[in-house]
Amino acid sequence: MTASTYLDDDARWEALRRRDRDAEGAFFIAVRTTGVYCLASCAGRPLRKNVEFHDTQESARAAGFRPCLRCKPDQPRETLRWATVPTSLGLALVARSEAGLRLVTLGDDAQALAKDLERRFRSARLTPDPAGLAADLKAVATEVDGRGAALDLPLDDQGTPLQRKVWATLRTIPAGTTLCYAEVARAIGRPTAARAVAQACGANPLAVITPCHRVVRADGGLSGYRWGVERKRALLAREAARPREAA
Structure with a gap:
């Protein structure tokens, strides 16, 4: 305004x-x-x-x-456009910078998702834009719903060098396949960094797009999931069913 x-x-x-x-x-x-x-x-x-x-x-x-040192009015204000979309696993909130997708989160309450967005990006200008993000919303919802969307979306997942290396590796795990934290650690050339891998999975800003749900414990247990273990179980079950559906 x-x-x-x-x-x-x-x-x-x-x-x-x-x-x-x-x-x-x-x-x-x-x-x-x-x-x-x-x-x-x-x-x-x-x-x-x-x-x-x-x-x-x-x-x-x-x-x-x-x-003010809290809101920093003298600093340039990055604009993030955002919107929510219903999926079969609840709502997905999608936020995009000029460079690409910055955030994809899952939840059940639109207000809670919006408050989480504000908490994460206190210094950004947040602009609702459901029409402008229509293609992104459709692609994310399709992927959440397990229909194998061909995602070719630009990403702007900001994090530490280690986090970004882990996230890039997660995006190479095929649907229907899982790795344990130690296997991801070896894949990034840090075989003793399983704990750091787990922390990077927990900090993943792009639910489903960066498929941290495909990382499990060494014994095959689901471990935790930022957006709920039941969602993780459902995502893995859908991905495991894709080859049979295609056969």
């Missing part, structure tokens, strides 16, 4: 109370008691009497305020 959407201080105060991400950049909130200026979505909760509003960062700085 633009500054014209928030023409008076009452509208700006309401945007602050809602932590309205759409108001980011349209105006800035200066807090006299702390001497900082913030975005409307900042987690801070100043009293109304201590707040003044500025149209620009330059205006806030000229009045003697410094950038």
